[in-house]
Amino acid sequence: MCGICGYVRKREITLQKLRQMNDTMYHRGPDDSGAEIYQTPDGYQLGLAQRRLAIMDLSALGHQPMHSVSDRVVLVYNGEIYNFREIREELADYPFRSDCDTEVIIAAYLKWGISCVNRFNGMFAIALYDREEGALYLIRDRVGKKPLYYWYEQGELVFASELKPIMACPDFQAAIDRGVLSRYLFQQYINAPESIYENVFKLAPGAILRFQGGQIKIWSYWSVSGAYGKALKCPVESYEEAKEQLKTLLKRAVSLRMIADVPLGTFLSGGYDSSLVTALAQEHSSEPVKTFSIGFHEEKYNEAAYARAVAQYLGTSHTEMMIGEADMLRLVESIPKYYDEPFADPSQIPTMLVCKLAREQVTVALSGDGGDEFYCGYNIYEKVAQAQKLDCLGGFVHGFCRLPGFRQLDLEARLPFKARVIAGNRNPDTKTQFSAGNYPGMARAMVGELPADKRALPVHYPVERACPARDWQIRRMLLDMDTYLPGDILCKMDRASMKYSLEARCPVLDPDVMDFSYRIPHRYKYAAGDKKHILKEIAYDYIPRELLERPKKGFGVPLDKWLRGPLKEQLLCYADYDFVKRQNIFDASYVHELVNRYVRTGDRGPSTGENYSGLTWAYFVFQQWYESFHGSHNVWDMIK
Secondary structure, eight states: EEEEEEEESSSSHHHHEEEEEEHHHGOOOEEEEEEEEOOOOOSSSEEEEEOOOOOSSSSSSGGGGEOOTTTTEEEEEEETTTHHHHHHHHTTTTTTOSSSSHHHHHHHHHHHHHGGGGGEEEEEEEEEEEEEEEEEEEESSSSSSSOOOOEEEEEEEEEESSSHHHHHHTTTTOBBBGGGGGHHHHHOOOTTTTTTTEEEOOOOTEEEEEEEETTTEEEEEEEHHHHHHHHHTOOOOOHHHHHHHHHHHHHHHHHTTTSSSSSSEEEEOOHHHHHHHHHHHTTTTTTEEEEEEEEEGGGGGHHHHHHHHHHHTTTOEEEEEOOOOOHHHHHHTTTTHHOOSSHHHHHTHHHHHHHHHHHTTEEEEOOOHHHHHHHTTTTHHHHHHHHHHHHHHHHHHHHHHHTTTGGGGGGGGSHHHHHHHHOOOTTSSSOOOOOSTHHHHHHHHOOOOOOOOOOOOOOOOOOOGGOOOSSSSHHHHHHHTTHHHHIIIIHHHHHHHTTTTTTOOOOOHHHHHHHHHHHHHHHSSSBBBBTTTHHHHHHHHSOOOOOOOSOOOOOOOOOOHTTTTTHHHHHHHOOHHHHHHHHHHHHHHHHHHHHHHHHOOOOOOOOTOOOOHHHHHHHHHHHHHHHHHSSOOHHHHHHH
16 A cells, blocks of 8 residues: 556656655555656656555565566555465566555556556556657556556646646646536545546546557546446346355455565454454454454444444454544544545545554554445435336326426425435436435535536536446446445545554455446346345354344434534634635625525435535535645645
8 A cells, every 4th residue: 555656747757746746645654665766768857756555565565656577667556455476477577576456456467457456356556658659658556546646738747646746746736627626516525537627537436548759548447337248148037146256256256465574453443344344354264353443422423333243253353442532523624635625525534543443553444334325225225216116107207297286375385394316317317316405506506606618527427328237226326336435435435544653544445346246237236125134144143133133324424413513613714705705715795694594404314405514514624625736835845
């Protein structure tokens, strides 16, 4: 686990400046650093740098940038190739100098070319320069575990694991892309390929970028839709066969992710995913696995007792920490420093706390991320199934309310909230993304009108019409795998874990496990209303049912209480009309009125369409980020 950065430019960057860019990511790799500059035959200057968190081959032989023996290839890389030893057996003709996976990537590229990426089982962001081709390749893992940003402008490229190195690059103009803001406010994160800045992008999961002669070309070597479409041709019809094969693949995924030359443990919330991963890890370990969980003093959020019970049953070496609001509030100001761009999933705060707890004893932690998206675990999937059943009735109501003589009565607006949502859900491109109240309109109104040459992204992802799945649950799961999982869940874990120089590994997102999950019929995942059915049944083979069966709580944060309590004055300052007007990013009148009304009245509760803490929190986080990077502070203040 590391951080990488670099560039291909005609304009010179000194080695000292490259090192400074690299050191903005010190937290991603405190064990070692390297930076080198080369001249390319076509007149470009190539810079490559890396901060290293040593996990495999802790010796100096793992230092990066790493060169091939022939010096044809030079590489910097962030992540882990879990099957590198298997691949290495096919590369016996290469004179290896180390025992790390980095050199296996180089040898694999020299033997198989860029298609070698199809052999890699892991999480990675790779920058590889081929002197013979005169090409720089940027490669991101299939599901987007490891981040990779790039700034491309005027035939020059700068890339990095985080935005800070790019922000620290000479000549970078930090122009905020207002076109992404309404979607950010609504979704609470910014999904690939967009970023918060103009001309800066995230390389999409499963994508390769080639820079050659001032031009870039991007293509996908893996995609959610492609993998799902391929799997449809060979479904596993037998439930027992599906269960046993999935269990076997999960066992292998966990065992591969336990390969490390440093202490390793697991996150354990007591839920199905983390409990199953922990059970499989314990099965592969000759000593008690170290497990970590946090509990909340506020009982409605607290799952510590469940995690403790699972840990006791499995015989792990368990550590738990109880936290309160004060512990979480202390982390609010640090969010911009480690997330680089506005990111407003509030569960990032307790995630940072459990990562901090784990890092006190281990350098690697296994997580259960991915179980909900791939096996139908979120509550929204039940609502989606209900909405599909009511869609025809909703269409009839919508049409009736617009008949001549009824339109002016605005009957649809008078319907109960849930009926209004179903009736208004008419866009075939966003069928599974129905919204509460006027959230989309409010998010757009907060940003206001854009200049004529700018385009605002729609707040939803208008892609569902092309989805091959007629079942809305499957459609929404595939959408979440493409958007919410990499853009929110994996981003949250990457930044939270790297804040404490901790590597997080996700066995459920093993490529073989993902590909096989698409072959499992949906009725085995959502069986008579039982979400994650097949995954639960595997978990019951290791842990008694009574220790796991309970309502899901998750990492809760009392946003409404915070925003109208300890964060109130700061929020009101951010919504001051003159301040917003001077900033010239949001609509000052609308934001001022919205925030002040929210502070006075608060949320009206779920299923009312009037719980606005999500939008308000996203706005608050944006302003914190803006103040950190564009206010009285600069990027160098952020790393002191």
